[in-house]
Amino acid sequence: MRKRVAVALAGSALLLAACSTSGVPAPETVAATTSSVPSSSTSTSASTSTTSSTPPTSPSSTTPSATSASPTTTPTSPEDPVDPRWRFFTTDRTRYTSAWFAGVHRVMIGFGCTPAPYYAHDPRCPGSQGFHHGIDVVMPCGTPLTSAVDGVVAPASGPGKPDAAYGAYAFRIRVAAAGVDILIGHVRTVYVQPGQAVARGQRIALSADEGAPDGCHLHFEVRSVAGGLSTARDPLPLLGLHPVR
Numbered sequence: 218m219r220k221r222v223a224v225a226l227a228g229s230a231l232l233l234a235a236c237s238t239s240g241v242p243a244p245e246t247v248a249a250t251t252s253s254v255p256s257s258s259t260s261t262s263a264s265t266s267t268t269s270s271t272p273p274t275s276p277s278s279t280t281p282s283a284t285s286a287s288p289t290t291t292p293t294s295p296e297d298p299v300d301p302r303w304r305f306f307t308t309d310r311t312r313y314t315s316a317w318f319a320g321v322h323r324v325m326i327g328f329g330c331t332p333a334p335y336y337a338h339d340p341r342c343p344g345s346q347g348f349h350h351g352i353d354v355v356m357p358c359g360t361p362l363t364s365a366v367d368g369v370v371a372p373a374s375g376p377g378k379p380d381a382a383y384g385a386y387a388f389r390i391r392v393a394a395a396g397v398d399i400l401i402g403h404v405r406t407v408y409v410q411p412g413q414a415v416a417r418g419q420r421i422a423l424s425a426d427e428g429a430p431d432g433c434h435l436h437f438e439v440r441s442v443a444g445g446l447s448t449a450r451d452p453l454p455l456l457g458l459h460p461v462r
């Protein structure tokens with residue numbers, strides 16, 4: 218049915234792309250309207266390193282393998298209370314910040330083929346897997362969401378309108394210069410209106426579970442302007458996740 222549009226975003230227009238998942242903790246403290254994160258509580262691993270504290274030491278001091286899902290990390294985030302509805306379909310246990318949301322949170326479902334049961338089988342995917350057109354980041358209900366781009370809220374109807382699966386209050390921020398719509402799904406409280414200009418740093422909504430069977434989370438999706446599902450591409454460059462360890 219749907220065709221993959223593997224597109225590397227013309228990221229030049231949008232400054233966000235910079236730090237996706239490289240090793241270094243982002244220096245800028247984007248979030249932190251929620252409770253401060255006592256990341257000192259991650260000292261459970263039996264091995265040597267008693268991480269003395271949390272100062273952002275140079276990552277070179279530790280074994281650099283940022284790739285493989287290091288089984289040392291614990292599955293629970295020290296910040297997010299576990300929502301029993303969350304079901305993680307990724308091996309990535311890293312917690313991330315982003316200019317788009319407050320706090321430090323994990324990815325629940327990544328972009329692309331997934332064994333998550335919520336999606337119809339997609340011929341691009343093996344077995345009975347479906348295709349997830351965005352990235353889901355778990356976070357407590359009511360987590361503030363902030364635009365990280367300058368754009369305009371797209372019309373609530375017409376081409377590319379999010380369907381009911383995204384919740385009744387899903388909306389899109391159109392960045393015409395970059396040729397994309399950024400779809401924000403599952404929110405309930407929205408602070409912006411169709412046609413309204415949105416500035417970087419502006420609060421746009423609160424996370425919720427509207428239309429989501431799997432608990433409160435941000436569904437972040439990037440499509441072509443007024444495009445449908447078939448135009449969705451990997452939103453990671455625009456989401457700009459910064460790992461926190």
Ligand SMILES: [Zn+2]
Nearest residue numbers: 351352353436
């Ligand atoms: Zn999603």
